[in-house]
Amino acid sequence: xxxxxxxxxxxxxxxxxxxxxxxxxxxxxxxxxxxxxxxxxxxxxxxxxxxxxxxxxxxxxxxxxxxxxxxxxxxxxxxxxxxxxxxxxxxxxxxxxxxxxxxxxxxxxxxxxxxxxxxxxxxxxxxxxxxxxxxxxxxxxxxxxxxxxxxxxxxxxxxxxxxxxxxxxxxxxxxxxxxxxxxxxxxxxxxxxxxxxxxxxxxxxxxxxxxxxxxxxxxxxxxxxxxxxxxxxxxxxxxxxxxxxxxxxxxxxxxxxxxxxxxxxxxxxxxxxxxxxxxxxxxxxxxxxxxxxxxxxxxxxxxxxxxxxxxxxxxxx
Amino acid sequence: xxxxxxxxxxxxxxxxxxxxxxxxxxxxxxxxxxxxxxxxxxxxxxxxxxxxxxxxxxxxxxxxxxxxxxxxxxxxxxxxxxxxxxxxxxxxxxxxxxxxxxxxxxxxxxxxxxxxxxxxxxxxxxxxxxxxxxxxxxxxxxxxxxxxxxxxxxxxxxxxxxxxxxxxxxxxxxxxxxxxxxxxxxxxxxxxxxxxxxxxxxxxxxxxxxxxxxxxxxxxxxxxxxxxxxxxxxxxxxxxxxxxxxxxxxxxxxxxxxxxxxxxxxxxxxxxxxxxxxxxxxxxxxx
Numbered sequence: 247x248x249x250x251x252x253x254x255x256x257x258x259x260x261x262x263x264x265x266x267x268x269x270x271x272x273x274x275x276x277x278x279x280x281x282x283x284x285x286x287x288x289x290x291x292x293x294x295x296x297x298x299x300x301x302x303x304x305x306x307x308x309x310x311x312x313x314x315x316x317x318x319x320x321x322x323x324x325x326x327x328x329x330x331x332x333x334x335x336x337x338x339x340x341x342x343x344x345x346x347x348x349x350x351x352x353x354x355x356x357x358x359x360x361x362x363x364x365x366x367x368x369x370x371x372x373x374x375x376x377x378x379x380x381x382x383x384x385x386x387x388x389x390x391x392x393x394x395x396x397x398x399x400x401x402x403x404x405x406x407x408x409x410x411x412x413x414x415x416x417x418x419x420x421x422x423x424x425x426x427x428x429x430x431x432x433x434x435x436x437x438x439x440x441x442x443x444x445x446x447x448x449x450x451x452x453x454x455x456x457x458x459x460x461x462x463x464x465x466x467x468x469x470x471x472x473x474x475x476x477x478x479x480x481x482x483x484x485x486x487x488x489x490x491x492x493x494x495x496x497x498x499x500x501x502x503x504x505x506x507x508x509x510x511x512x513x514x515x516x517x518x519x520x521x522x523x524x525x526x527x528x529x530x531x532x533x534x535x536x537x538x539x540x541x542x543x544x545x546x547x548x549x550x551x552x553x554x555x556x557x558x559x560x561x562x563x
Numbered sequence: 564x565x566x567x568x569x570x571x572x573x574x575x576x577x578x579x580x581x582x583x584x585x586x587x588x589x590x591x592x593x594x595x596x597x598x599x600x601x602x603x604x605x606x607x608x609x610x611x612x613x614x615x616x617x618x619x620x621x622x623x624x625x626x627x628x629x630x631x632x633x634x635x636x637x638x639x640x641x642x643x644x645x646x647x648x649x650x651x652x653x654x655x656x657x658x659x660x661x662x663x664x665x666x667x668x669x670x671x672x673x674x675x676x677x678x679x680x681x682x683x684x685x686x687x688x689x690x691x692x693x694x695x696x697x698x699x700x701x702x703x704x705x706x707x708x709x710x711x712x713x714x715x716x717x718x719x720x721x722x723x724x725x726x727x728x729x730x731x732x733x734x735x736x737x738x739x740x741x742x743x744x745x746x747x748x749x750x751x752x753x754x755x756x757x758x759x760x761x762x763x764x765x766x767x768x769x770x771x772x773x774x775x776x777x778x779x780x781x782x783x784x785x786x787x788x789x790x791x792x793x794x795x796x797x798x799x800x801x802x803x804x805x806x807x808x809x810x811x812x813x814x815x816x817x818x819x820x821x822x823x824x825x826x827x828x829x830x831x832x833x834x835x836x837x838x839x840x841x842x843x844x845x846x847x848x849x850x
Binding site for chain 1: 820
């Protein structure tokens with residue numbers, strides 16, 4: 247009797263843990279049409295760009311929508327995505343930190359890995375006003391924040407997709423259409439930023455992400471709360487004190503933070519200096535908000551928020 | 564409910580279809596053999612906190628080795644040995660209990676790792692070592708784990724009697740001619756070795772999970788030490804397999820899922836044990 251009961255308890259308990267983990271459908275439903283190459287991107291932003299450039303060809307992201315690529319850890323399913331892919335579009339420069347080993351491994355197989363940061367004039371991260379010896383060795387990986395660089399990369403993605411076996415006839419017109427969209431986006435951002443006076447063009451960010459955006463639109467990153475290209479570091483008090491005095495000296499009214507990761511330090515600093523924080527989505531799309539639905543909307547929203555935030559700079563009576 | 568309705572395609576097919584799943588399962592199995600055999604003694608001798616400290620104490624060694632472009636495994640083993648030496652130095656020079664000296668070194672080593680990492684730009688960050696990369700194991704990882712597994716099992720078989728007597732009957736152990744300090748030192752060196760061998764593959768979080776959870780679960784069920792070791796390896800391997808399969812289907816971080824399954828199974832075993840005890844007691848009362 248006791249033995250039977252014991253077994254039953256074990257069985258019920260076992261059902262309990264695995265029921266929770268297995269309600270979702272198995273991921274076998276991805277069409278495995280041998281003729282169509284599987285194209286994946288590491289981040290949701292590159293997946294969206296690639297998909298639009300390739301006539302809405304399905305391009306899944308390995309790092310799910312809404313996750314901070316800096317701190318995300320891979321699952322066995324990510325390995326499976328990489329195994330099945332004939333082309334992987336990756337950012338590189340250690341942006342997708344948790345995927346480093348998997349990407350290195352994929353590069354040794356027949357899978358093509360195309361790093362978007364290859365063949366780009368990379369910018370150092372951080373303080374573009376006063377280039378700092380210590381930080382000169384780190385490069386900013388967030389290249390997609392300059393639409394002109396994305397336009398260059400669209401051609402790169404197109405040729406990689408054709409090499410991977412996608413018929414060029416199927417995608418030719420979309421690439422040019424998407425480039426037009428990106429040119430429109432670029433012009434739109436220009437018109438948003440253009441009215442800002444020179445002394446309003448100083449940016450303070452949560453972590454070093456905006457070098458390309460600033461470079462393209464003639465803004466200056468004067469400092470960041472977490473002086474690192476990853477969101478995983480911790481600020482030191484001396485840097486924070488420097489930053490606070492810079493903010494007061496330049497009469498900066500806003501700190502731009504990352505919507506996808508913690509902004510505790512930025513919030514504290516902003517509260518202390520009695521200035522605003524404005525969250526920007528920089529490294530991932532999101533399913534939670536309309537402005538994060540695709541790359542073009544994300545960039546346009548970001549530029550709108552920045553132009554509004556920066557317009558307050560230098561406005562202290 | 565695929566795990567129940569389609570057990571083959573849920574539990575078995577991913578392993579058959581994917582070479583990388585088999586590699587990951589093999590690497591995890593070898594890591595379990597390394598850590599759970601040693602871990603049983605860690606548990607029985609009350610060294611769990613030391614195991615935790617060592618699993619994280621290797622990090623500054625890795626950080627420093629990385630900053631200087633040296634071999635990270637070498638850095639890790641040196642850090643582990645320095646930590647073991649430091650603990651016994653504090654123990655013999657202060658009235659502090661063992662857990663305090665371990666705690667002091669634990670926090671010191673962890674802080675040192677973070678400081679070294681923060682001052683060397685581009686050195687990456689510690690999360691890589693915390694979680695490892697079981698999803699990207701290759702032949703050399705498996706070979707390394709295989710060698711260490713053989714070393715660990717051989718050493719434990721060889722030390723079995725000395726450890727047994729030293730743990731449960733120290734007096735008789737001395738009379739039988741075993742040297743308790745030497746045996747203890749050998750065990751500490753083995754702990755350091757298996758931690759260093761496994762963490763690059765499975766990460767220090769999972770190393771510690773394997774070191775503690777399967778032996779703890781097994782000790783709820785079995786009494787004899789040799790049975791606990793075998794059962795711990797079996798439980799650890801089973802949990803790893805389940806963890807890998809769940810990570811495959813549910814897209815959860817691989818190492819952390821395996822660690823979580825190990826801990827979940829411990830609590831299940833605990834509950835079952837309690838229920839069993841309650842039932843047998845009420846059975847006695849009625850009978």
